[in-house]
Amino acid sequence: MKTNRNIDILVSELNKSIKELNFGGYPAELYEPIEYILTLGGKRMRPLLTLLAYGIKKEDWQKILKPALAVEVFHNFTLVHDDIMDDAPLRRGKTTVHEKWNSNTAILSGDTMSIYVYELLLEAETDDIAYILRQFNRCAIEVCEGQQLDMNFETEERIEEIDYINMIMLKTAVLLGFSLELGGLLGGMTKEEAVKLRNFGIHMGIGFQLKDDILDVYGEQEKFGKQVGGDIISNKKTFLLIKAMELANADQKNTLTLLLQDKEIDSIKKVNAVKELYDELGVKEASEEKMNLFFDKAFATLDQLNEPEESLVELKEFAKSIIARDK
Structure with missing residues (x-):
């Protein structure tokens, strides 16, 4: 296994390069506000995937640090605007941009970040930058579509499982997919090969979000890093709630509906009552089954690449670490 693509080294270089952005x-x-949001931390998962995808065929990953950072800047731009829409007070345990400054400033700073993405992508050494930009534009629009669907779901009474999967695919998974596709293309893959990498990332991203839904209810407080049961408290239509409504009998559905509508109920009591219903219905197991289905699809897609196994080791190991996470 090649050692010059060690994950810790890559993350360290990404963080260093972020600080050097002008x-x-x-x-x-x-x-x-741009410097603030970019230095709040985070897993750097998206640019890391770009570097790992590039590393399947090439080792000189330093050459693509700036294009890789494009996906991180774009991701953080979406966080700034999402926090405004959600009126969120905290991001990664720190005050959100719109709270620290104001909403108008946050909008403008976010807009600036979204434009700067193109400056970073244009640093790529490629014969077909137009194709890469079109692929990014498609991804960016899909992220916006996913965010709009997520907001639509807040006022819709019933959401089908297929609709939820489509929403998280757009809102979360397509950017993971593009991150991998970008690395593959810059590393010399054909468009067809890079699409397989993108599909790997999309399947992984859906599984990643489903795992997040599960951890929100069943994670350990000290490891999860945020309030366990937060989705239940806010009546968020996650996969678990959608599956519970699908599996519940009339009495269970009525009980669940009353719990969601009760604005006076103690939050801990609400979480425990909904969780008890989830346990009765086997919602956790059903959600894990769906999650694992997408993780399996991801690895099956990756195996379609005609690459030596040793070239895929680090990417597979990183993907497995995402699957095994408990926070």
């Missing part, structure tokens, strides 16, 4: 300095109110 967005601009004046007016400070526009650029300080």
Whole structure:
């Protein structure tokens, strides 16, 4: 196994390169929020996937650090705007941009980040930058579609499982897919090979979000890093709630509906009552089955690449670490 693509080294280099990005300095109110959100931390999963995909065929990953950071800048742009829409007070345990400054500043800073993505992508050494930009544009629009669907779901009484899977595919998974596709293309893969990498990332991303839904209810508080049961408290239509409504009999459905509608109920009591219903219905097991289905699809797609197994080791190991996460 090649050692120059060690995950820790890659993450360290990504963090160093983020600090070296020069967005601009004046007016400070526009650029300080960008530096702030990008240095709050995070897993750097998306640019890391770009580097790992590139590394399947090539070893000089330093050449694509800036294009790889494009997906991280775009991801953080979506977080800034999502936090405004959700009126979220915290992001990664710190004050959100719109709370620390104001919503108008957050919108402008986010817009600037979204434009700067193209500057970073244009650093790519490729004979077909137009194709890469079109693939990114498609991904960016799909992320917006997913966010709109997620907001639509807040006011829709009933959501089908297939609709939820489609929403998380757009909102979360397609950017993981593009991150891998970008790395594959820059590493010399054909468009057809890079599409297989993209599909691998999309399947992984869906499984990743389903795991997040499960951890929100069944994760350990000290490991999960945020309030367990938060989705239940906010009546968020996750896969678990959708599956519970599908499996419940009339009495169970009525009980669940009353729990969701009760605005006076103690939050801990609500979480425990809904969780008890989930346990009765086998919702956790059904959700894990669906999650594992997408993880299996991901690895089956990756195995379609005609590449030596040793070239895929680090990418597979990183994917397995995502599957095994407990936070």
